[in-house]
Amino acid sequence: MKNRISTFSLMSQLFFALILSSCHKDYSPEIVVLKKGNLQVNMVHQVDGKALIFDSLTYTTSLGQHYMVNDLQYFLSDISLHELDGSWLEITDSAGIHYVDAETASSCQWLISQQIPAGTYDSIGFVFGLDKEANRSNRFPDPPERDMFWPDILGGGYHYMKMNMKWKKVGMPETMPFMFHIGIGQIYSGNTANPDSIIGFIQNYFSVKLPAVLRIDNNKSSSVEIAMNVDRWFDGQNAFDFSLYPMGIMQNQLGMYRACRNGMQAFSVQNAIPN
Amino acid sequence: MSMKKSWILYFIILTVFIGSCKKSGENTIPWTTIPYLITIPPHFPQKLNIPSDNPMTVEGVTLGRYLFYDGRLSGRTDPDSLMSCANCHVQANSFVCGINNPKYTNGHPFGITGIPTPHFMLPMINLIWTDHGYLWNGSISDENPAVQSRKLEDLVWMGIVAPHEMHGDTGRTKALIQSIKGYPELYKNAFGSDFVTIKNTGKAIAQFVRSLISANSKFDRFLQGEVQLTASERTGFVLFMTEQGGDCFHCHGGDGNPLFTTNLFYNNGKDSLFDDLRDRYHFTMSSSDIGAYKAPTLRNLVFTAPYMHDGRFKTLDEVIDFYSSGLVWSPSISPLMHHIATHGIQLLPQEKADLKAFLLTLTDSSFVANPAFARPSRMPDEN
Numbered sequence: 001m002k003n004r005i006s007t008f009s010l011m012s013q014l015f016f017a018l019i020l021s022s023c024h025k026d027y028s029p030e031i032v033v034l035k036k037g038n039l040q041v042n043m044v045h046q047v048d049g050k051a052l053i054f055d056s057l058t059y060t061t062s063l064g065q066h067y068m069v070n071d072l073q074y075f076l077s078d079i080s081l082h083e084l085d086g087s088w089l090e091i092t093d094s095a096g097i098h099y100v101d102a103e104t105a106s107s108c109q110w111l112i113s114q115q116i117p118a119g120t121y122d123s124i125g126f127v128f129g130l131d132k133e134a135n136r137s138n139r140f141p142d143p144p145e146r147d148m149f150w151p152d153i154l155g156g157g158y159h160y161m162k163m164n165m166k167w168k169k170v171g172m173p174e175t176m177p178f179m180f181h182i183g184i185g186q187i188y189s190g191n192t193a194n195p196d197s198i199i200g201f202i203q204n205y206f207s208v209k210l211p212a213v214l215r216i217d218n219n220k221s222s223s224v225e226i227a228m229n230v231d232r233w234f235d236g237q238n239a240f241d242f243s244l245y246p247m248g249i250m251q252n253q254l255g256m257y258r259a260c261r262n263g264m265q266a267f268s269v270q271n272a273i274p275n
Numbered sequence: 276m277s278m279k280k281s282w283i284l285y286f287i288i289l290t291v292f293i294g295s296c297k298k299s300g301e302n303t304i305p306w307t308t309i310p311y312l313i314t315i316p317p318h319f320p321q322k323l324n325i326p327s328d329n330p331m332t333v334e335g336v337t338l339g340r341y342l343f344y345d346g347r348l349s350g351r352t353d354p355d356s357l358m359s360c361a362n363c364h365v366q367a368n369s370f371v372c373g374i375n376n377p378k379y380t381n382g383h384p385f386g387i388t389g390i391p392t393p394h395f396m397l398p399m400i401n402l403i404w405t406d407h408g409y410l411w412n413g414s415i416s417d418e419n420p421a422v423q424s425r426k427l428e429d430l431v432w433m434g435i436v437a438p439h440e441m442h443g444d445t446g447r448t449k450a451l452i453q454s455i456k457g458y459p460e461l462y463k464n465a466f467g468s469d470f471v472t473i474k475n476t477g478k479a480i481a482q483f484v485r486s487l488i489s490a491n492s493k494f495d496r497f498l499q500g501e502v503q504l505t506a507s508e509r510t511g512f513v514l515f516m517t518e519q520g521g522d523c524f525h526c527h528g529g530d531g532n533p534l535f536t537t538n539l540f541y542n543n544g545k546d547s548l549f550d551d552l553r554d555r556y557h558f559t560m561s562s563s564d565i566g567a568y569k570a571p572t573l574r575n576l577v578f579t580a581p582y583m584h585d586g587r588f589k590t591l592d593e594v595i596d597f598y599s600s601g602l603v604w605s606p607s608i609s610p611l612m613h614h615i616a617t618h619g620i621q622l623l624p625q626e627k628a629d630l631k632a633f634l635l636t637l638t639d640s641s642f643v644a645n646p647a648f649a650r651p652s653r654m655p656d657e658n
Binding site: 055070071137138141142143146147149150151152153154158164165166174175176177178179181193195196246247248250251 | 318319320321322406513516517518519522524525529530531532537538539561562563604606608609610611612613615616
């Protein structure tokens with residue numbers, strides 16, 4: 001039995017070899033070398049279309065609340081490039097995860113080391129934050145990513161975003177800190193945010209797909225500039241009222257939900273520059 | 276190959292090797308060192324802050340330990356004028372001088388000539404992971420305009436000359452150490468030359484300081500699933516880790532950052548007026564750093580009183596009372612101090628006790644008793 005099978009397979013291999021060699025005789029196929037280029041993603045941060053200025057109480061929300069931004073750090077992940085025909089390419093460089101600190105220029109410029117097939121792409125997609133699978137506790141032992149950790153009792157993994165701010169409205173004598181922090185949300189059985197009454201968690205990450213005419217040329221490097229329009233986090237469909245969340249929003253799913261609904265509109269492609 | 280045969284082979288190779296050395300006119304066996312291996316505790320950072328020109332070696336750490344404990348580092352031999360790092364950095368107190376220090380009242384050290392140090396002490400542990408500069412204001416870092424004041428190594432010559440520390444001069448220290456029997460040989464083992472230099476002195480002491488790793492507390496064993504926390508410790512842990520609780524973790528780490536510090540700088544709301552010329556602001560000149568200091572590690576707190584850069588709190592209870600209801604607003608208060616609106620986290624007495632119980636799970640008693648970090652039983656010239 002054993003012998004018979006191996007004889008059979010030997011025969012069939014010979015047969016294939018014959019076919020292949022006969023092919024070679026008839027055609028000399030052109031060897032197609034895939035044309036590939038590089039892409040650099042540049043993040044810029046803006047308020048009302050102008051570069052964000054840190055530590056200065058110069059901004060006002062649609063609700064008339066004044067704010068300043070002190071720190072802005074976040075994760076982008078699952079970056080993908082989409083073609084007109086609906087196919088897409090996923091970036092797997094650094095597991096597709098990129099950490100941005102808006103005050104650290106090097107982190108705002110991500111040169112993707114992965115080679116990208118040349119062609120024209122019509123949109124760029126990413127996940128704001130980390131998706132459920134990527135958002136594993138202790139995956140980043142080193143700073144700065146480490147300092148984004150989200151306590152295990154509150155769902156674990158990492159802050160998708162830390163925007164540390166101060167705000168003020170009419171009648172308030174001083175600016176007050178506000179931690180615009182987003183990550184995994186919790187559902188509490190009671191009406192207080194007591195971690196012992198957590199009955200479930202909510203993945204608050206969201207996908208963004210931005211139209212962009214993006215050309216990757218062979219052996220060349222292209223860049224795309226993505227803007228986070230910081231004001232959109234507060235002035236979207238759910239005008240964000242800082243005074244509603246005296247304790248922050250990490251343990252307030254409604255607050256994070258409203259923030260994320262706005263955040264979905266916070267990104268835009270500024271420029272896509274081939275070469 | 277049998278044992279016997281391999282020994283013969285080894286012998287032949289050795290003879291050939293030595294012979295070849297002779298041929299090239301060198302009589303000595305080449306200088307080699309044994310790497311000092313760092314075992315990274317679970318979840319601790321993988322990136323170690325070891326300068327490329329000062330790799331950790333067993334010989335370097337050995338020499339560094341002698342020097343760290345040798346009062347003659349001050350360059351003097353008179354018993355009153357001896358001073359070493361260990362005068363202030365005491366192992367039993369997790370390397371601060373301690374509130375019960377017989378010499379330094381209230382835990383505030385002073386130099387040989389009586390000048391007090393500008394700040395109180397920082398626990399000198401886990402510095403192999405310090406990544407944003409040493410000292411309360413982080414000024415010993417690559418951002419320092421003075422190239423000779425950037426590394427852990429540099430704190431050694433600085434300590435020798437500082438008026439509030441050894442108040443000496445490096446030439447005298449060098450000459451004295453060179454003259455002490457045993458040291459030249461230790462320098463030779465560590466650095467290949469028996470010539471004592473301040474550079475190599477700094478390197479050796481820095482190696483010893485980098486070896487001071489503390490990661491064996493009850494909380495570490497809890498994270499490894501080896502022990503349970505008591506109900507009170509667990510409640511304290513939840514307070515520590517939640518925004519609506521105590522919200523300590525944003526600055527001091529926690530289960531995702533077992534160093535229990537971010538090594539970053541914050542104004543944690545102690546004052547409204549600022550006159551310290553050595554705060555973070557006076558290094559960065561950024562107004563958001565006024566009154567900001569490094570958030571110290573919360574490991575081994577039981578040994579490290581008094582607390583804060585100016586030692587203003589004598590007990591952990593005082594610290595917890597401060598975070599509970601003593602916060603003061605200022606324009607540069609950290610945006611992470613969101614409980615400022617209510618002057619603090621407003622803990623009930625039981626919650627204060629729970630938070631304290633949790634903080635005490637960060638105690639590593641084996642570290643303060645580890646013989647490898649203790650004063651050597653004999654100095655090199657006593658061997």
